[in-house]
Amino acid sequence: RQEQYRALRPVDPVTRDGVPVTLQMNAGLLVDLPQLEESGASGVGLFRTELQFMIASTMPKVDEQEQFYRSALRQAKGKPITFRALDIGGDKVIPYFRAAHEENPALGWRAMRLALDRPGILRMQLRALLRATAGGELKLMFPMVTEISEFRAARALVNKEVNHLSRFGYDLPRKLELGAMLEVPSLMWQLDELMKEADFVSVGSNDLFQFAMASDRGNVRVSNRFDPLGRTFLRILRQIVTASDAAGTPLTLCGELAGRPLTAMALIGLGFRSISMSPAGIGPVKSMLLALDAGKLAQMLLPALEDDEPEFTVRELLTDFA
Ligand code: PEP
Ligand code: MG
DSSP states (O other), X not given: OHHHHHHTTTSOOBOTTSOBOEEEEEEOSGGGTHHHHHHTOSSEEEEETHHHHHHOSSOOOHHHHHHHHHHHHHHTTTOOEEEEOOOOBTTBOOTTOOOOOOSOGGGSXXXXXXXXXXXXXXXXXXXXXXXXXXXXXXXXXXXXXXXXXXHHHHHHHHHHHHHHHHHTTOOOOSEEEEEEEEOSGGGGGGHHHHHHHOSEEEEOHHHHHHHHTXXXXXXXXXXXXSOTTSHHHHHHHHHHHHHHHHHTOOEEEOSGGGGSHHHHHHHHHHTXXXXXXXXXXXXXXXXXXXXXXXXXXXXXXXXXXXXXXXXXXXXXXXHHHO
């Protein structure tokens, strides 16, 4: 199998009926980056920057952060990296950053909430990212956006840093794209504004599923209780694809769903054309894609989502199709 996947590395990910799909990988540390070449991923679709903070014993300084991002870009050898701004809190604990005990850390003071309340930390990171990508491209997304106002506030902070750096004579990135992660269900009711304002949107399906189903992603008693391939969650995802198509806003999905052939196939059937996964998923997912008739799949899947007296689960239908 490994040999077979290796042989697929130079093959473009295009379905049998000619639909190109972008396959990127998730990463967070420099040791992950050689996987770009080994897996054949076309870039890093999710760079979890908090991992560098989680393994450090003190808060990394701006210069250290800048060096780290530079090294990551250098090791990516021209393949694009989508950085995610610090996503601290919930399941992502930073030892030297002690927050008060919380009853519900997943719903607590984390990610953008923390970043906007303590903008100094985010501004240091933004400065490091802007410096590391001077003359090039910076693709950056913000986690756990709950209201569009948070995305606006984040963009304003970026603009502030851009002005600050240019006032001090630093080179700036040639191109700057700011995206929002869609992983909190409240954004489902702000989809049009979101698609209009964000340069791209990335679905964090791990958290979106956890919050949509009110099931702790880390608690096995409930995390497997509901099926992400059930009609409920797939309808949510379909709605996102429809809004992104209507607005022409680039869309990607970077949760665990992207990394297994059956669930990745479902995403293609829903209309996703870009997904990001752990490197080990690239080979198996590409091999699925090459054999897939995406048009036929959509013809089967989309009506099945609306079936209100279903005889079969969508998982059964997809398995049968596969
Ligand atoms: C997600 O929530 O789906 C995601 C990609 O981010 P993380 O798993 O790091 O929360
Ligand atoms: Mg998440």
